[in-house]
Amino acid sequence: MAVLGPLSRISRLGCNLCRNHRLVLNRSSQKRGISSGIDPSYGLTDEQKEFQKVAFDFAANEMAPHMAEWDQKEIFPVETMRKAAQLGFGGIYVRPEVGGSGLSRLDTSIIFEALSTGCVSTTAYISIHNMCAWMIDTFGNDEQRKKFCPDLCSMEKFASYCLTEPGSGSDAASLLTSAQRKGDHYILNGSKAFISGGGDTDVYVVMCRTGSKGPKGISCLVVEKGTPGLSFGKKEKKVGWNSQPTRAVIFEDCAVPVTCRLGNEGQGFNIAMKGLNGGRINIASCSLGAAHASVLLARDHLLVRKQFGETLANNQFLQFKLAEMATKLVASRLLVREAATALQENRADAVSLCSMAKLFVTDECFNICNQALQMHGGYGYLKDYAVQQFVRDIRVHQILEGTNEVMRMIISRNLLTES
Template structure:
């Protein structure tokens, strides 16, 4: 991986600028490195710095050059993701005996932050895929782990997480998709909404109702593509996240073997929530990558764009705004890494910290990217400029993996009920 270092390559996202600005920004970005005060490698071990560099290099070489095309043409970049899997990014926190990398939650956050500088949408899907692989690895028996995990870790097969329904979003425990047991199969009926990868993926981790009302009646089934009775809705048209397809997943008398159930009946809601705790860190990490790249792009723009006879970098108001963006970025990164460590260690504050990280980081990083777009003026609103795609791609992070309103509920509940 010779040539420019990973952080210099990130600045080359500026090469998505239009017409005559393209060469100017390429050259300026190559000359300038990353300011030490926002360096994402600060505080990491040598090993973490190594795989962070691998992820940055992959983002710069394999993702960033195609980010705009994947967005505009709505391409699901299967082969690129399989290349990422060859680096160990298909099952980052899955155990090595079934093909995973066996890394920690903090390691995972570092990788997703770096990859997102190249394409948030694609990295976000990779994070969902990783969550599904981890759920099978963690809650599956040996037979299930050996059946599903190797192909997921290599990304020979892709996975989708199926919890949300048309009438069941934030109130996930009220889901209606039913699974009635008949002999050695469950007969699955219902539908799931807003499923990332839906229709293009191979494995669906589905939360369904096998018992009575409420969370204790929910179980978790792994449904394989091609199962009779499994179908998909139309591909949704979205503001961002366009490199991953989103469809409804529909079950009509879909017969799923009992052997595909993860855990026992009634354990599905707990499995889903355990998955989402990590998913919240993952999606916050993707927001970090977008914000990091946007700070770089904004800085580079201020240094070369002239108005009123001098560069924008001499404008104190914009200097202060850039300082605020950098401060929010570093504060967000520290919170994500603390939450990731807490989850890895199984600390009692882990759920609240994951919720805090998801709430704070997705809000603040969206503001960073939005401010970076504003600093670009009219250019920031052109699709030739990468900054507008970062804004569009991370807006949904405030909604998915539990809305930020739900995050506030979780945090306040912990504060008010803990003795």
């Protein structure tokens, strides 16, 4: 199948491509992508190739042309995401009986990688939304699943994941948001920080303390927008991820029905961590898409940019850099797909592999995008060129879903406790 690669404007180099922050997909470069060995469809089944192509085409036609505008104007592209949901991307690994696509973790990774070539920020939000829908589908009872999942899978309603607090980031088990039970309601008090979609979304999957200190005192509640006592902070100004709003989510004597609790009291931390295992694969997959697009952007820039009487493609140092970028991209993809398979099969090494994939891939893919920017020289620092947006959008991937320092802790702990 064809490999897509968004290209930004290079008019100053003699190519009048894509003015006014608009991205296009250079289809002549797709064929070269296949023969170069970075084709992301290698090793996939025919069915996987089909929905991968659907995702690539959606990225090319519905996301890439608007990526820069969404970033500059901080637009939350609701209608575009609902179009994605019509293709089954609103609940990719949610069960079909409540409106999901019922695909595997590997299938999900393939889709998110493809979509991210069109817009990392928007795809990353879609991945968080999918994680929330999966958590309700997996840990909710039949009534909860039927109430929430169909609207989430169609993206008639959008979801946010609420774990991080102003005083507890990496130390999630120390969260302070409290939920005191009074009759048939929990009364929530506290706040959550850095919540993707906060204020613009409809459903909030909230980790809160119903018991004593530590992870065993945490429960999970689903809070709907409009619930009295639920409010939001100001919209944060961010380096990247600008197509999704980020706000604090604030609870002040917010009464939530007990029927909106997922699982049992004290099960919330376990639910949160199981969600994050998949979230780490999802965010690594988004990094893959950015890196793939950036490799193609760098390659095409080297082929047209001339210095000292010849194109940069003839410079051996840059040839070697490009080779390293492509190699690290393929190695990263293989690790993500192995971790996705391990999680789907519930293997004993799944948690370690998810952490390894998140650590290695978000680090290496950021380096790939950053090197692609460097290859563009001064042009790479201009917002007329897509490569700078890929750099800005994936920088946060090394922080969220558990920082990469926490990933090192998880990996080493699992190694050191093996008998």
